[in-house]
Amino acid sequence: MINDTPIIELADVDQIYAGRGTNVEALRGFTLDLRDGEVLTIVGPSGCGKSTLLNILARLERPSRGTLSFRGVNADNSDVEIGYVTQSDTLFPWRTLLGNVEYPLEIRGVSKDVRRERAVSLLERVGLKGFENHLPSELSGGMRQRGNIVRALVYDPDIVLMDEPFGALDAQTRLVLQDQLQRLCAEERKTVVFITHDLQEAIALGDRVVVMTARPGRIKVVRTVGLERPRDLNRIHEVPRFQELLSELLEALREEVTLAGHGPAGR
Known part of the structure; x- marks a missing residue:
């Protein structure tokens, strides 16, 4: 069950890396609240700052500007526990x-x-x-x-961060793990931030879906999925709401992927 109280608050977060002769702006003005018990999925073109965002949430990096808070407490002083799942097992x-x-x-x-x-x-x-x-x-x-x-x-x-955890798996195994993940996180009442390149996966697993812009990464679109849980992931593609979201978000994502192809890769 989702609690209306935010567990994560990002306010005007920028992340800038010093480069050779120029700075690389990975994130710009990133503002987002995440509610306790919510599964937030994030998609965006390669290099748009998705992994940078997770590293900030994991407190592996400090933002260049802006603030990060957990349950209303600045991240530097928070005792919130965070789990991190990468694409390759560790x-x-x-x-x-x-x-x-x-x-x-x-x-x-x-x-x-x-x-x-x-x-x-x-x-x-x-x-x-x-x-x-x-x-x-x-x-x-x-x-x-x-x-x-x-x-x-x-x-x-309290929070589980996932950076494309199923990206390297075959389609059948991926579907099995998607189903197990949604059930496990619901049973454990976890707040999840889930990065993926697969828009269908983002809609199937998320309570809300964020589409990021090409670098510097900003929020382009946020949509509430609005599908009841538990979800039948084998048949979710037949649901009209799923098809509606897929069509809308695919167009938004396509525009950003096109833009991302015209510049140097980010992080």
């Missing part, structure tokens, strides 16, 4: 799947029994029961990414 190759998922709890000093129970439960919920003692090299790409996702959820973060 599982430790020398640890079993269970050992990888337990790791965030282990470094927090959680007892072995408690962390084992939590990790086993999450792995079972994404269809990985029986693979707990396998090494990452013994698992398929989709299985590793499932492990990557539950490792980001195991310590119960």
